[in-house]
Amino acid sequence: MAEGLLDEKRPLAGFLDADGIRDSVDSLRAAFAPRPGVRVLHTFAAKAGSLIPVLRLLADCGMGCEVAGPGELRLAVEAGFSPAHIVLDSPAKTRDELRLALALGVAVAADGLGEIRRIEELRSPGSPSVLGLRVNPQVGGGSIGATSTATAASRFGVALRDPGARERVVRAFAERPWLTRLHTHVGSQGGSLDLIAAGIAETYRLAEEINSSLGTHRVAGIGIGGGLPDDFADDEARPDFAEYAAALRAAAPGIFDGRYDLVTEFGSSLLAGNGFIGARVEYTKDAGGRRIALTHAGAPIATGTVFMPAASPLRVGAFDEAGRPRGGPPMVQDIAGPCSFTGDIVAHTRKLPELREGDFVTLQDTRGYHFSTPWAHNSLPRPAVYGFAGEAGGLRFAPVREAQSLDSVAAESGLRQADALTGLHGRH
Ligand SMILES: *Cc1c(COP(=O)(O)O)cnc(C)c1O
Numbered sequence: 269m270a271e272g273l274l275d276e277k278r279p280l281a282g283f284l285d286a287d288g289i290r291d292s293v294d295s296l297r298a299a300f301a302p303r304p305g306v307r308v309l310h311t312f313a314a315k316a317g318s319l320i321p322v323l324r325l326l327a328d329c330g331m332g333c334e335v336a337g338p339g340e341l342r343l344a345v346e347a348g349f350s351p352a353h354i355v356l357d358s359p360a361k362t363r364d365e366l367r368l369a370l371a372l373g374v375a376v377a378a379d380g381l382g383e384i385r386r387i388e389e390l391r392s393p394g395s396p397s398v399l400g401l402r403v404n405p406q407v408g409g410g411s412i413g414a415t416s417t418a419t420a421a422s423r424f425g426v427a428l429r430d431p432g433a434r435e436r437v438v439r440a441f442a443e444r445p446w447l448t449r450l451h452t453h454v455g456s457q458g459g460s461l462d463l464i465a466a467g468i469a470e471t472y473r474l475a476e477e478i479n480s481s482l483g484t485h486r487v488a489g490i491g492i493g494g495g496l497p498d499d500f501a502d503d504e505a506r507p508d509f510a511e512y513a514a515a516l517r518a519a520a521p522g523i524f525d526g527r528y529d530l531v532t533e534f535g536s537s538l539l540a541g542n543g544f545i546g547a548r549v550e551y552t553k554d555a556g557g558r559r560i561a562l563t564h565a566g567a568p569i570a571t572g573t574v575f576m577p578a579a580s581p582l583r584v585g586a587f588d589e590a591g592r593p594r595g596g597p598p599m600v601q602d603i604a605g606p607c608s609f610t611g612d613i614v615a616h617t618r619k620l621p622e623l624r625e626g627d628f629v630t631l632q633d634t635r636g637y638h639f640s641t642p643w644a645h646n647s648l649p650r651p652a653v654y655g656f657a658g659e660a661g662g663l664r665f666a667p668v669r670e671a672q673s674l675d676s677v678a679a680e681s682g683l684r685q686a687d688a689l690t691g692l693h694g695r696h
Pocket residue numbers: 313315316334357453455456457493494495496533534535536537
C-alpha cells in the first residue's frame with residue numbers, strides 16, 4: 269500500500285514472493301538430492317503459474333516445464349526453457365500441436381494408444397523428442413473428485429487395470445523402439461502421499477515388466493507427475509517434498525537406484541505459500557443475520573476456491589485502510605466477491621476482526637492457479653500481479669502482469685466485430 273499498488277483505484281492485486289519460489293525449488297532439489305547416476309529433471313506444471321515472468325524465474329532456477337496445450341507450450345518457449353526441458357502432456361493434442369512439439373524437440377507424453385499411432389505417423393526418424401506414454405495406474409481417487417486422475421474411469425492415460433490394457437501397452441513398446449518413457453500423474457490436490465506413491469510404484473512395475481519382456485532397458489525414464497497437496501493451515505508446507513520423496517522411496521525403492529531418469533511435474537506446491545491476493549473491502553452489509561464483506565476478490569481470481577471451497581480453505585487477513593492489521597474481537601463474516609451470482613464467496617463464516625468499508629483483506633496461499641488463470645465472468649478486468657523480494661522495510665516490487673484495461677476488455681469481447689450480427693441476415 270505504501271507503494272501505491274493497492275488503493276481505492278486499484279482495489280485488487282496479486283503478489284508473488286520471488287525469494288520464496290526460489291526457496292521452494294531448493295527444497296524440491298534437496299528432497300531428490302542426486303544419488304550417483306540418478307538423473308532428475310524437475311519441471312514446473314505451467315498451469316499452476318502461467319505467467320511468463322514466473323516461468324522465466326523457474327527456468328532461471330534450472331527447472332524444466334510441463335505444458336498442456338499450445339498456449340502453455342508457447343509461454344514455456346517465450347520464458348526461455350530449452351525444448352529438451354519441456355514436456356507436453358495435454359490429453360487432446362492436435363496433429364499441429366504434435367508436429368510443433370516434434371519439430372522443437374519437446375518431450376511428449378502420449379495420452380493413449382491412439383495418440384501413439386498419430387506420433388508414429390508424424391515423427392521423423394531422427395526426432396530429438398523423448399517420447400513416452402501416460403498410464404493411469406487406477407489406484408483410486410483422493411478426497412477431491414474433480415482433481416483425481418487415477419480413478420478407474422479417469423480420462424487420462426491408458427487405464428492399466430482394464431482387461432488387456434497392460435498387454436496392449438507392452439506390445440506398443442515392443443513394436444516401437446522410439447517409445448522410451450512412461451508417465452503418470454496421480455492427481456492434483458486431495459491425494460495422500462501413499463496414494464500418489466502407490467500410483468508411481470505401479471508405473472515403475474510396468475516399466476520393469478516392459479524392460480524384462482523386451483530383454484532391454486527400453487523404458488529409460490519415468491515421469492512421476494506432481495500433485496503434492498497444499499496445506500492451507502499455516503506457512504509451513506506439510507507434507508513437504510522430503511516426505512514425498514521418502515514415501516516414494518518406501519513404495520518403489522528401485523525407482524531411485526539409477527536405472528531410470530525421473531521427471532517430476534510439481535505445480536501448485538512450488539508456489540504454495542509464495543503468493544497472496546490483496547483486495548479492498550468496497551462495502552459491508554448484513555443479510556439473514558450474517559455480516560458480509562463485499563470485496564473484489566471473488567470467482568474471477570479465485571475460481572477454484574469459489575466453486576470448491578472445501579478444497580482450498582484460504583486464510584484471510586484483515587487490515588485497515590492504511591494497511592495495519594485490524595484488531596478487535598472476532599466476528600463471523602463472509603468474504604464475498606464482485607460477481608453477480610450468489611455463490612461468489614471466497615471465505616465462508618470466518619471469524620475476523622470486524623471489517624469496514626475501505627479496509628483490505630489478504631487471501632493467503634493464493635498463487636498461480638488463482639491470479640494467473642482468471643475467469644472473465646461479468647467481463648471483470650484482470651488485476652495486476654506483482655512480484656516482491658526482500659524483507660519488511662526493504663521490500664522491492666516488480667510488475668509481473670499489468671492490470672487489464674477496459675479497452676482490452678472491449679477488444680477481447682469483439683469490439684472490432686461489433687456489427688457482425690446486426691449485419692448478418694438470413695430469413696430477415
Ligand atoms: C496439474 C498437473 C500437474 C501439477 O499438479 P500440481 O497439483 O499442481 O502439482 C502435473 N502433471 C500433470 C499432467 C498435471 O495435469
